Amino acid sequence: MARELTEIIKNRYNRTALFYDWMDRMISGDWRRRVWQEARGRVLEVGVGTGANFPFYPPECRVTAIDFSPGMLARARQKLQMAPAPVDLIEMDVQHLEFEDASFDTVVATCVFCTVPDPVQGLKEVRRVCRPEGRIVLLEHVRSEHWFFGPVMDALNPLVLYLIGSNINRRTVANVRMAGIEIEREEDLAAKIVKLIIGHPGGI
Numbered sequence: 001m002a003r004e005l006t007e008i009i010k011n012r013y014n015r016t017a018l019f020y021d022w023m024d025r026m027i028s029g030d031w032r033r034r035v036w037q038e039a040r041g042r043v044l045e046v047g048v049g050t051g052a053n054f055p056f057y058p059p060e061c062r063v064t065a066i067d068f069s070p071g072m073l074a075r076a077r078q079k080l081q082m083a084p085a086p087v088d089l090i091e092m093d094v095q096h097l098e099f100e101d102a103s104f105d106t107v108v109a110t111c112v113f114c115t116v117p118d119p120v121q122g123l124k125e126v127r128r129v130c131r132p133e134g135r136i137v138l139l140e141h142v143r144s145e146h147w148f149f150g151p152v153m154d155a156l157n158p159l160v161l162y163l164i165g166s167n168i169n170r171r172t173v174a175n176v177r178m179a180g181i182e183i184e185r186e187e188d189l190a191a192k193i194v195k196l197i198i199g200h201p202g203g204i
């Protein structure tokens with residue numbers, strides 16, 4: 001069942017790749033800049049999508065960027081020249097990362113754990129491959145805790161999930177904690193729905 005769901009979401013993103021760059025305008029460049037200010041050393045970008053973060057990569061980093069959707073990766077490949085840092089693009093599922101433990105100084109994901117079929121499993125993998133003294137930097141939209149907007153997001157979620165493969169009602173901060181990641185800082189960037197979450201792997 002988990003494998004089937006992964007295939008369904010992957011295929012949805014292969015379709016979403018056709019119009020993702022238009023949709024992506026909802027994510028501000030300022031937010032992306034803030035995320036990448038936190039990156040150091042050897043970096044893993046999870047769910048690179050069509051490469052919207054490429055222009056923000058710090059030139060002194062070396063980036064490995066993964067995504068499970070060949071359609072999204074094909075678009076990213078066309079934009080590689082926008083990255084000021086060296087990038088290895090690899091097709092891979094964050095729920096089963098093919099890297100050794102503690103391989104990266106920083107792991108970054110922007111708007112990814114709203115889509116990963118088993119987000120806690122994906123976040124556990126992120127924690128595993130990040131060095132114990134490394135940093136995990138996430139930009140995520142989450143379910144609103146507002147009495148009206150929260151239930152509206154729940155009601156709309158099946159439609160959004162069907163159309164683009166993304167959930168708008170994930171409780172990602174709780175999922176991050178459930179995966180064992182220790183949160184150092186959590187910043188509300190917009191309406192308590194868009195969050196910058198900075199953490200580290202904690203005691204493994």
Ligand SMILES: C[S@@+](CC[C@H](N)C(=O)[O-])C[C@H]1O[C@@H](n2cnc3c(N)ncnc32)[C@H](O)[C@@H]1O
Pocket residue numbers: 009010013024027046047048049050051052053066067068069072092093094095109110111112115116117122166
């Ligand atoms: C909403 S897009 C965000 C793309 C990019 N990070 C950005 O900020 O524009 C979510 C991305 O996560 C990828 N993704 C979802 N689940 C994944 C998984 N299990 N493993 C790897 N990539 C995944 C999707 O294919 C898609 O490219």
